[in-house]
Amino acid sequence: MIEHWQQVYRHLHAHPELSGEERATARLVADELRALPGWEVTENVGGTGVVGVLHSGPGPVVWLRADMDGLPVQEETGLDYASTVPGVMHACGHDVHVAALLGACEELSANPLPGTVVALFQPAEETGAGAQSMLNDGLLDRFPAPRIVLGQHVGPLPAGLILSRPGTLMAASDSVRITFLGKGGHASQPHTAVDPLLMAATFVVRMQALTARQTATAATPVLTAGALHAGTRPNIIADSSEVLLSLRTFTDGSRARMIEGIQRLAEAEAAAAGAPQEPKVEFYDHFPVTENTPGDTERVLAALAAASLPVMPMENPITGSEDFGAFGAAAEVPSVFWHIGGMDPARFTQDDLHYMLTESALPPHYPSNHSPRFAPDPAQALPAAITTMVTAARSELTRP
Incomplete structure (x- = not known):
């Protein structure tokens, strides 16, 4: 059936939907789950979320999670199954997550173990709202409570390579909108105006000092300006600017x-x-720190390694962010999250691998998540991600 899940992946990649708008994606997920034996399917959980439950007798309850939303990015991969939606792309690999979890659901129902598996197909991860919206919709009351929550994220690494660590895995994140309010005027007479673009530009340069002054902390914060908007024409000084x-x-x-x-x-x-006027400063789309439960994380990674899957411990947390941890925190149970490679290993030279190991970073010439050129290889990413999720789930279902 791996060919089927690759077809599902290509369809999802060609038809991405933004956060909170994953209606067609959710319908596809629900239809695919209902076609598998034993799965009970509930739609519209927390908006467009889908929950599948597989009961296989008494035993532990394990939650498996995949996120479904795309990003407002214009695709530049040149793939024959590239996005057909202008300005929207699966630039973070959530299409891999969905197809891989569906594939794992197929294997878990074909060879069930005593216990219960709950598959969470979550909306709106990119805005940090999706996990909480499902919880607010009674997720813990409506479905079997977990003993552990498991999740994975594909990245631009050799296919199947698994990276994780106990404790802090990923950073907290906040989006910030700053609106500078000036006084508009004619570009030929800047002395009669108060230029908000200049305020914004100077602020962007000066803000680098904020992180520079925290270099003594265990993990230095990252502050990045992603957009600066101001003005409409070269000869007009605007009234306001936005960073x-x-x-x-x-x-x-x-x-x-x-x-x-x-x-x-x-x-x-x-x-x-x-x-x-003083500027308006707004903080939104907050993600908490992603914490892997010590003990449980080592146990899950050991089970993956025992199955001859390539596990690489991470020395340091990464600066990406996730809302996955909200599930385990709300249920007050352990959670374990890992990153898995999705690229053809033949693309990586020995120098690339050495750079990754020594710098804990991707070589600069590889498109990363959120890039318009990010393109996992489904022929290798999907089998690896399905096997990894199934192996982790079975290891927890068989744990006394």
Whole structure:
């Protein structure tokens, strides 16, 4: 059936849907689950979420999670199954997650073990709202409570390579919108105006000092400007400008200091420019730190390694973010998350692998998640991701 799941993957990749709009994706997931023996399917959980339950007698309850949403990115892969939706793409591999979890559901129902498997197909991971929306819709009351929650994320690594660590795995994340309010005017007479574009540009340069002053922390925060919007024509000074930031932190203290610093620096730039009003600073789309439960993480990774799957321990957490941890936190049970490679291993030279190991980073010439050129190889990514999820689930179902 792997050919079928590759076809499902290609369909999903060609028809991405943005966060909270995954209606066609959810219908496909529900139809595929209902075609498998033993699965009870519930749709519209937390909006467009889908939950499948496989009862196989008394035993532990294991939750498996995949996210479904795409991103507002114009695809540039050149694939024959590239996105048919202008400006929307599965640039983060959630199509791999969905197809792989469906494939795992097929294997788990074909060869069931005592216990219960709950498959969560989650909407809106990219906005940080999807997991909580499912929980707010009574997820813990409506479905069997888990003993453990498992999840995985595909990345631009050799297919099947598994990376994880106990404790902090991924950073907390906040999106920030700063609106500088100036006084518009004619470009030929800037002395009669208060230029909000200049405020925004100066702020973006100065904000780099905020992270530089936290280099002594165990994991330095990351602050990136992803967008700067202002004006309509070269000869018009606008009334306002907007800066969009992405903040990544690893501790509550670091996050609080960065939030205070962003607010202070924005207000100082406006004051220095003589702005008529203070800037508006908004924080939204918050993701908590992703924590892998110690003990349980080592046990799951050991089970994967015992099945001859390539497991590579991570020395440091990464600055990407996830809302996966909300499920385990709400249920007060362990959770284990790992990253799995989705690219043809033949693409990676020995120098590439050495760079990855020594720098804990992807070589610069590889398209990363969220790139318009990010393209996992389904022929190798899907079998690896299905096998990994099934192996982890079975190891937990058979645990006394």
